[in-house]
Amino acid sequence: MQRRILCLVALLSFGVPSAWAATETITANIGFDEPLAIVSFGGYSVEFGTVRAGVADVFTLSYASGLTAQNSSGNILYGFAGMADLGVSGSATQSIQFSASNYVADNGVTPSDATCVYGNTAAAPCDGLLGDPPGGGFATDLKVGLTITVDGTQTAGETAAPTFDLAVIYQ
């Protein structure tokens, strides 16, 4: 009888060990890709050429129309005018998004309304523009246009170099 009791107690003491513990194998997931880069084929600048001094006007450089003046085309004098010729390189699989911010005026000239032509898509405001994966190796073409508001305080021989920030991020 005592032996039977001892056996019963022993059995109850050791119990079912797996119920006292639980083990889970955890898997950490990580992927690898190319970082984004904006490259320049002709300089990181939008060129407006030379315009009439002492006259307030609004000049726009766009993909469809080139350089235009809001008040008078006669205020456009001479010199090369063209959009920024850039490229974007990065992932072959991850889509991107552009943003334009931090418009900074210089010598009475205020930039605004940057427009982008990314790859073969139609021109659109850069800020918020979505784009396909740029791909590695050769960059996807990006042309950037801009509007500048001239306050007319400039005199002949002066220049202005207003700026803005163009950013591209992975979505």
Add this chain to the structure above:
Amino acid sequence: MKLPLSQLLVLFMALLIGKTAMAATEEVTANIAFDTPLSITVYGDPGLGTVRAGVAEVYSIHPDNGLTAQNSSSNILYGWAGAADMLITGSTTASVQFSVANYTADNGVTPSNAVCNYADDPTAACDGMLGGPPGGGTVLFVGVTLTVDGTQTAGETAEPTFDLTVIYQ
């Protein structure tokens, strides 16, 4: 030799008394209690998103701080990053203890230093961490550090692993 009845009777009584002194009886009680077994339910593994290929770096996903890179935050490119999301169930009275083992590397990525946030207690190293009774379900967030050796190319992935165990104290 024949004994008289009276002597036989005395002898019989003596034998009877002697027999009871040769035995003792005690009531023994076996004690048993019942409780709920421990279990771990995984709602999501830790994710570190997509990082820069070809660069050696150390990344940590932390329940409190999110994803960080030791050398340069620009090595973090895109994608969801977050700690593992789990539920521990078991006893409402017995405390628990965690342990971590069997860190296993994959594709040049080595895991280490798993950290746990259990029931909103301060985040701490999982290994050896004590915790209150899990009851019907106590949330556990698990972070980890990954050391990347920089041999990976764009498009590759890695899935290093480790074992997390919880036991009753």
